[in-house]
Amino acid sequence: MMKENRIHNFNPGPAALPLPVLEEIRESFLNFRGSGMSITEVSHRSPWFDEVINDAVARTKRLLNLNDRFHVLFIQGGASMQFCMIPMNFLKEGQSADYVDTGTWSTKAIKEAQILGKTVNVPASSEDKNFSYIPKDISFDRDAAYVHITSNNTIKGTQWGSFPDTNGVPIISDMSSDIMSREFDASRFGLIYAGAQKNIGPAGVCMAIIREDMLEMIPDTVPSMLKYSTYASKNSLYNTPPCFAIYTVQLVLKWIEESVGGLKKMAEMNQKKADLLYGFIDSSDFYRGTAEPDSRSLMNITFRLPNEDMEKRFVQQALENDLGGLKGHRSVGGCRASIYNPTPLDAVEALVDFMKTFEKKG
Amino acid sequence: MMKENRIHNFNPGPAALPLPVLEEIRESFLNFRGSGMSITEVSHRSPWFDEVINDAVARTKRLLNLNDRFHVLFIQGGASMQFCMIPMNFLKEGQSADYVDTGTWSTKAIKEAQILGKTVNVPASSEDKNFSYIPKDISFDRDAAYVHITSNNTIKGTQWGSFPDTNGVPIISDMSSDIMSREFDASRFGLIYAGAQKNIGPAGVCMAIIREDMLEMIPDTVPSMLKYSTYASKNSLYNTPPCFAIYTVQLVLKWIEESVGGLKKMAEMNQKKADLLYGFIDSSDFYRGTAEPDSRSLMNITFRLPNEDMEKRFVQQALENDLGGLKGHRSVGGCRASIYNPTPLDAVEALVDFMKTFEKKG
Numbered sequence: 001m002m003k004e005n006r007i008h009n010f011n012p013g014p015a016a017l018p019l020p021v022l023e024e025i026r027e028s029f030l031n032f033r034g035s036g037m038s039i040t041e042v043s044h045r046s047p048w049f050d051e052v053i054n055d056a057v058a059r060t061k062r063l064l065n066l067n068d069r070f071h072v073l074f075i076q077g078g079a080s081m082q083f084c085m086i087p088m089n090f091l092k093e094g095q096s097a098d099y100v101d102t103g104t105w106s107t108k109a110i111k112e113a114q115i116l117g118k119t120v121n122v123p124a125s126s127e128d129k130n131f132s133y134i135p136k137d138i139s140f141d142r143d144a145a146y147v148h149i150t151s152n153n154t155i156k157g158t159q160w161g162s163f164p165d166t167n168g169v170p171i172i173s174d175m176s177s178d179i180m181s182r183e184f185d186a187s188r189f190g191l192i193y194a195g196a197q198k199n200i201g202p203a204g205v206c207m208a209i210i211r212e213d214m215l216e217m218i219p220d221t222v223p224s225m226l227k228y229s230t231y232a233s234k235n236s237l238y239n240t241p242p243c244f245a246i247y248t249v250q251l252v253l254k255w256i257e258e259s260v261g262g263l264k265k266m267a268e269m270n271q272k273k274a275d276l277l278y279g280f281i282d283s284s285d286f287y288r289g290t291a292e293p294d295s296r297s298l299m300n301i302t303f304r305l306p307n308e309d310m311e312k313r314f315v316q317q318a319l320e321n322d323l324g325g326l327k328g329h330r331s332v333g334g335c336r337a338s339i340y341n342p343t344p345l346d347a348v349e350a351l352v353d354f355m356k357t358f359e360k361k362g
Numbered sequence: 363m364m365k366e367n368r369i370h371n372f373n374p375g376p377a378a379l380p381l382p383v384l385e386e387i388r389e390s391f392l393n394f395r396g397s398g399m400s401i402t403e404v405s406h407r408s409p410w411f412d413e414v415i416n417d418a419v420a421r422t423k424r425l426l427n428l429n430d431r432f433h434v435l436f437i438q439g440g441a442s443m444q445f446c447m448i449p450m451n452f453l454k455e456g457q458s459a460d461y462v463d464t465g466t467w468s469t470k471a472i473k474e475a476q477i478l479g480k481t482v483n484v485p486a487s488s489e490d491k492n493f494s495y496i497p498k499d500i501s502f503d504r505d506a507a508y509v510h511i512t513s514n515n516t517i518k519g520t521q522w523g524s525f526p527d528t529n530g531v532p533i534i535s536d537m538s539s540d541i542m543s544r545e546f547d548a549s550r551f552g553l554i555y556a557g558a559q560k561n562i563g564p565a566g567v568c569m570a571i572i573r574e575d576m577l578e579m580i581p582d583t584v585p586s587m588l589k590y591s592t593y594a595s596k597n598s599l600y601n602t603p604p605c606f607a608i609y610t611v612q613l614v615l616k617w618i619e620e621s622v623g624g625l626k627k628m629a630e631m632n633q634k635k636a637d638l639l640y641g642f643i644d645s646s647d648f649y650r651g652t653a654e655p656d657s658r659s660l661m662n663i664t665f666r667l668p669n670e671d672m673e674k675r676f677v678q679q680a681l682e683n684d685l686g687g688l689k690g691h692r693s694v695g696g697c698r699a700s701i702y703n704p705t706p707l708d709a710v711e712a713l714v715d716f717m718k719t720f721e722k723k724g
Contacts, residue, residue, distance in 0.1 A: 003398030011405050014605060022392055022400050029388040030381075036365030036684065038384050040564035040610065043373050043687065076438035076566070077587055080601040084585030112585050197602055202402035204438065204566045204604030223446030223474050225439055239442040240559055242566030243376055244606055248402065322398065325405065 003322065008347035011325030012154050012300060012338040013177065013198040016347075020259065021251040039247050044240050052243070053236060056250040063256060063263055064186050066209065073208040073231040074246050078195040079105065079176045082206060083112035085226050086172060086191070089218045091118045091145050098144040098169070100124045103131030103156040104331065105174060109148055130332075131156040133292040140166045145217075146190055147171050152178035154198070155329040157291040157302030157336065163188065170214065178299050179207065180256055181341055182267040190214045191228075198299070199340045200256075201249035204242045256341065266341055273339045273348045274298040280352045286359040290334060304334045311335055314358055321354050323347075365684065370709035373687030374516050374662060374700040375539065375560040378709075382621065383613040401609050406602050414605075415598060418612040425618060425625055426548050428571065435570040435593040436608050440557040441467065441538045444568060445474035447588050448534060448553070451580045453480045453507050460502050460531070461510040462486050465493030465518040466693065467536060471510055492694075493518040495654040502528045507579075508552055509533050514540035516560070517691040519653040519664030519698065525550065532576065540661050541569065542618055543703055544629040552576045553590075558607060560661070561702045562614050567607035618703065628703055635701045635710045636660040642714045648721040652696060666696045673697055676720055683716050685709075 009016040025039075032039040035048045042048045057072040066072070075081065086109070091097050096119040099110045103126070113120045121144070124135035131153065140147055147166045152159040154177040163171060163184065170190025179194035186192065191210050197203040208228065215229045224230045230238045236246075260266050278296060281287045281303055290302045305311045311334060315327045328334035339348055371378040387401075394401040397410045404410045419434040428434070437443065448471070453459050458481040461472045465488070475482045483506070486497035493515065502509055509528045514521040516539040525533060525546065532552025541556035548554065553572050559565040570590065577591045586592045592600045598608075622628050640658060643649045643665055652664045667673045673696060677689045690696035701710055 002396030003393065004396075005398060006393055007398030009399050009403055011399075011403065013602065014403055014405060016403055017400065019392075022402070026388055026391040029391070030384055031365065031368055034364030034366075036367065036369030036686065037371050037373075038379060040384070041371055041373065041376055041378055043376060044565065076440070076443070076604070078438070078601050081438070081587045084587055088585075112587075115583065115585055117583065195602065202606055203406065203602045204607055221477065221479065223450075223477055225443045225446055225474075239440050240375065240557065240565045242438070242604060242607065244564055245566055245604065324398065 001320070005322070007322040007324045008350055009324050010337045010339065010343070010347070010351070012329065012336060013195070014203045015198050015338055015340050016342045017202065017248070018252060018255045018259075018342045021248065021255055024251055025248065040244050042243070044237060044243055049243060052247050052250050053241070056246055056253060057235075059250070059253040059257055060207070060209070063180060063253065064209070066186055069212040070186065071210050071212070071215075071232040073210060073228065074236040074241055074249075075206045075208050075231060076204070076242055078203070078206050079174050079193060080108065082174070082193045082208065083109045084116065085228070086148065087113040087116050087118040088222050088226055089228055090172075090214065092219065095119070095145045096121050096141065097146050097148060098123050098140050099148040100135060100138065102126055102134060102150050102158060103153045105153065105155070105176075106148075106150045109150070109174065126158075132158065132290060133295040134158050134160050138164055140164070140169060142167045142169065144169050148173070150174045152297050152299050154300050154338070155332060157297045157300045158295040159297035159299065161294070170211070177340070180253070180263065180266065181270050181299060183263045196245060196249050198338070200252050202245050205245035205249060207249070252342070269345065270298050270339070270341065273343065273345055274301065276345075276348050276352060277301050277337060277339070280355065284359060287355065299338060299340055301337045301339065302328060302332075302334060303336070308333065310362070313362070317358060318354055323351055323354055363682070367684070369684040369686045370712055371686050372699045372701065372705070372709070372713070374691070374698060375557070376565045377560050377700055377702050378704045379564065379610070380614060380617045380621070380704045383610065383617055386613055387610065402606050404605070406599060406605055411605060414609050414612050415603070418608060418615060419597070421612070421615040421619055422569070422571070425542060425615065426571070428548055431574040432548065433572050433574070433577075433594040435572060435590065436598040436603055436611075437568045437570050437593060438566070438604055440565070440568050441536050441555060442470065444536070444555045444570070445471045446478065447590070448510065449475040449478050449480040450584050450588055451590055452534075452576065454581065457481070457507045458483050458503065459508050459510060460485050460506040462497060462500065464488055464496060464512050464520060465515045467515065467517070467538075468510075468512045471512070471536065488520075494520065494652060495657040496520050496522050500526055502526070502531060504529045504531065506531050510535070512536045514659050514661050516662050516700070517694055519659045519662045520657040521659035521661065523656070532573070539702070540659075542615070542625065542628065543632050543661060545625045558611050560700070563611035564607050566604045567611060569611070614704070631707065632660050632701070632703065635705065635707055636663065638707075638710050638714060639663050639699060639701070642717060646721060649717065661700060661702055663699045663701065664690060664694070664696060665698070670695065672724065675724070679720060680716055685713055685716055
């Protein structure tokens with residue numbers, strides 16, 4: 001159906017972006033900051049783009065309170081490319097790494113390490129209950145090269161509330177679906193990576209935040225484009241970066257910092273949105289949340305209706321009411337509302353109103 | 363300096379885009395084709411994006427007259443990522459590949475294969491004359507896994523006028539800086555790849571055109587994101603692709619097909635632009651082309667002025683006259699006008715006028 005106006009967008013990624021960001025991109029699209037060129041036309045080795053990438057890096061460091069030991073990198077290929085880069089860079093022969101399996105994306109990360117012939121241990125998995133929870137009290141291997149976790153599980157609707165004690169072993173986390181959604185202590189992480197297209201930007205760029213000591217582990221036999229050190233030593237400008245995507249990330253970070261007021265405020269807003277939606281689901285006998293309450297994601301709210309027929313009608317009628325992207329992932333079915341940073345509270349209010357109406361009228 | 367209007371853009375990449383393409387992006391930026399979302403917000407698994415990527419593939423096949431044996435793929439990481447993917451996919455232990463060295467990018471492609479411990483032969487190089495020409499009469503190894511060439515050398519200003527006979531060995535060509543600029547017989551190529559940010563789009567996506575038989579050579583030990591077969595079997599949608607960049611490519615291809623009138627017309631326009639600029643350089647004693655006449659690129663016109671001081675002033679004064687991006691690559695110096703597909707004839711006319719004035723007044 002053709003929409004004349006913008007809809008409430010609950011897509012899991014690519015996902016909603018802040019309207020002021022989209023408006024600023026449109027406004028300056030033919031002449032970027034007095035360059036006489038579009039942001040898609042300026043050189044990546046120009047003062048215009050230097051300002052974009054340096055500002056994006058500086059804002060990331062401020063927002064996450066990173067010290068000087070961290071590098072902020074922009075890499076192509078999404079989180080999926082990180083799944084192979086990580087073992088290529090950090091897992092030598094004779095070593096092993098611990099991967100916690102919390103569903104789809106964790107499972108893929110494990111698979112890619114195994115394709116490379118690397119030794120992976122899985123000290124904890126929630127597969128026994130269809131990945132509906134985050135494992136607790138995990139015993140990690142003190143000699144592991146690293147511990148890999150997925151901080152938020154987009155498809156299963158679960159999220160690590162706090163991060164595990166790994167006995168000093170560096171944590172590597174895929175934060176694609178909750179980066180910049182809350183405050184946390186980054187210092188225990190060796191590497192944080194996040195495809196931008198959920199919380200901080202459009203598809204086409206992956207942010208990687210790497211701690212200095214990790215760069216020393218990288219063997220010479222890794223191709224230049226697959227080495228984190230290549231990006232760290234060249235401020236992500238070894239070759240032409242995805243300029244437009246990085247520019248959009250810059251604007252979203254600026255929006256988080258200046259309009260929202262930082263990560264504490266961002267987290268409060270995200271909590272409020274999730275509380276509203278979970279609160280309604282819990283008060284209803286018609287809708288049923290699928291994740292265990294203590295493992296619920298604040299980003300991806302997964303729920304079921306009494307039967308699949310109703311779920312189909314729900315998604316369809318929601319779209320007719322300008323609420324898009326509510327279908328669950330094809331691998332699990334059901335419904336899902338993704339409410340990342342840019343999703344405003346009024347979108348969630350509109351969704352809850354619709355859910356009430358649908359429950360009554362069907 | 364702040365420009366109120368758009369300038370003539372001779373950047374080597376990211377480079378000029380057709381104005382109608384930029385205008386269409388801006389026009390629909392808040393609501394893409396009735397989706398109620400920006401192109402940066404729609405799902406890559408939606409009918410809206412399916413139409414984008416399928417149309418981009420169909421136009422590529424029509425424009426290059428590709429038969430059913432070819433797959434058109436969209437991969438992240440630019441041509442530089444291809445430099446490692448190619449030997450990982452196609453060069454097994456015990457085999458060797460022939461790489462022709464025509465400067466910077468060819469040299470990098472060779473280096474990446476060597477980092478992986480692969481055996482590379484260089485049957486021809488133009489290093490003896492600072493890469494100012496394309497080698498002729500090359501004897502290729504009949505047993506090579508493939509022959510790698512760089513069809514246009516952005517930095518050195520040279521271009522293959524016709525493609526070499528390789529005795530049936532598949533040719534792999536980096537066409538980043540001349541894809542879609544002319545007609546050619548694709549059937550002898552096993553793989554053609556091109557970072558989009560010169561002739562067909564913005565930075566952030568690399569087009570790869572691969573022949574069916576090449577897909578059978580790929581070992582299982584290559585990670586999913588680095589295997590061409592992953593992209594070929596999923597229409598480049600194995601994971602979230604760089605949606606905005608692919609969309610822009612689609613619009614540029616549409617512009618080439620529908621506004622320009624196809625590759626024959628595109629080539630005529632490119633020839634006309636290059637003739638105008640080379641014709642003027644050859645008629646002048648002040649400017650001097652650096653590439654050998656029979657190896658000259660129609661895309662990147664490299665030239666020198668009597669001394670470096672003048673070159674500096676030339677680039678600076680050109681920009682004051684709304685002619686941007688004329689500085690030669692930092693590794694070779696001098697001046698360079700990149701006149702890819704989107705650069706209109708009047709930009710080249712304005713450049714020649716300025717060159718005449720500068721020669722007189724300095």
